[in-house]
Amino acid sequence: MTLSSEYMALFSLLRAGLWEREPDDLSPFPLTDDEWRDVYQMAVRQTVAGIAYRGLHHLPDVLLPGDDLMIRWVAQAERIEQKNKLMNSVINRLYQQMDHHGLHPVLLKGQGVATFYEYPLLRECGDIDLYFSTKEEMRKAAEIMSQAGCRLEGLPDGSDCYRWQGVEIEHHVRLLDFSNPWLKGCLSTLVAKYGFIDQPLTGNPSTESPVTVSVPSPLLNLLLLNAHLLKHIMGHGVGLRQFCDMARAYHRLQGCYSPEELEAVYKRTGLMKWSVQLHTFLTEHLGLHRAELPLMDMDACTSPELLHIVLEGGNFGQYGDTKGKVSQAKWERKLHTFLSFWKHRGFSNAYARKEAFWTSIKLIIGNLK
Structure with missing residues (x-):
């Protein structure tokens, strides 16, 4: 899957913001005002505007967006901070x-x-x-x-x-x-x-x-975050924020758990093949160092289907075409959930066949109730 210059710019900002370092790819820049507006909207839809905002701090001044958009971005970052303070309170x-x-x-x-x-x-x-x-x-x-x-x-x-x-x-x-x-x-x-x-x-x-x-605990937390990602990818979809969480968790928890034990857990729970693809995404697009991962195995590249699921749907797939509306009848929401799973079945079966099978059984039974 070929990424647009706007998505390349967003990923560059995310890597800079996640690891607080200079951008590793300036090829998408400079951007026009329209392209910058697209990048900002992408960041908002993916709920990573705050992380991308940190990335802007490391971008050369001559490449920054115009004042109007910078003011909007600063205001958005302030809203995120205030909501987090409310949440913690x-x-x-x-x-x-x-x-x-x-x-x-x-x-x-x-x-x-x-x-x-x-x-x-x-x-x-x-x-x-x-x-x-x-x-x-x-x-x-x-x-x-x-x-x-x-x-x-x-x-x-x-x-x-x-x-x-x-x-x-x-x-x-x-x-x-x-x-x-x-x-x-x-x-x-x-x-x-x-x-x-x-x-x-x-x-x-x-x-x-x-x-x-x-x-x-560290090992349980990594397993929880990993399984949570897979669950939403098989369903309505998931956004970049959850991948950023996974990258920061691997980074911060390195040395706090046994990689061999986590690998064994991934194998036992059927997450091994999916985890290799997940790690490929984290290193290729979010800049996580391979040495911070519990496994050294990598796929040749990120699955185009995974990229499509993530970039199309945004935060928990709420911008995708199979997300049901809260106002819909219960049976309609159930139908949308099943249709979203059906839409992603190819990826799910390729990377987590057993979990995909039991998820389909669970959804079928749920729709019959």
């Missing part, structure tokens, strides 16, 4: 609420992954995902938030979703999202073996005491 209060009732949830993805970045507040945030180790803990958490005035909605995967203090929050009782039922015992063993660690949440407002959150 909500997490702080949420953990205090849970701790008061004897609950200790695990923070998944999101703000926990943001700590892997040089500038955590410029990683665009989404919602808050909390994991509870038992259904009883999750039930108790639901009662607590209901009493706090929240209206909880049950999701098809058994999670609870609600809005609190302006932020979307989800409670999960499953840590690792695999469809293959034969992996259930293996995954439970992995969670028990590697467990969780405590880490401070960075970027809290200065008026609040910093909170320490529980997050998956």
Whole structure:
């Protein structure tokens, strides 16, 4: 797949912003005002405007966009920072609420992954995902938030979703999202073996005491992020932010886990072939050093189909043509989910055949209900 000069420029900015270094490819520059507007819109759609903004700091002055767009980009970066501060403040209060009732949830993805970045507040945030180790803990958490005035909605995967203090929050009782039922015992063993660690949440407002959150251990975190990427690629799609998260996680967690053990886990869970393609993308397009990866195997190049899925759909595929609208009827949203999986079945079967098979079975059963 041949990339346009705008996409080449975006990837160059992302590499510069991810690793805080001079751009390694200036061939797409200079850009016209229209081309710069396209790059900015691409960054916004992919929810990487903050990372690309950091890349602009390393671009020679003569190659920067015009003042009008720079003002828009600075304002967007400021909005991202303010939303992250709100998110961290909500997490702080949420953990205090849970701790008061004897609950200790695990923070998944999101703000926990943001700590892997040089500038955590410029990683665009989404919602808050909390994991509870038992259904009883999750039930108790639901009662607590209901009493706090929240209206909880049950999701098809058994999670609870609600809005609190302006932020979307989800409670999960499953840590690792695999469809293959034969992996259930293996995954439970992995969670028990590697467990969780405590880490401070960075970027809290200065008026609040910093909170320490529980997050998956390094190996579990990498497995979680990897499987999460694959799940969305097989479905509606996924954007560049999740690949940036994966790159920063490998970079920051190097030396904190056993590469041999992670390789064995990837093989056992059926993620090996997909992981080789994922690593190829991370090194080829996002500049991650091969030495920071747990595997040395690489594909010859990034799959054109993977590039198409990522660049077409944007953040979680919301700009693709198979994403269902929230306002649609339940059966229509189910149909759109199945159609998106069907659209990506070629890639899914090529790189994660077993998981793709069980995901299709799960979707078929879900559509019959």
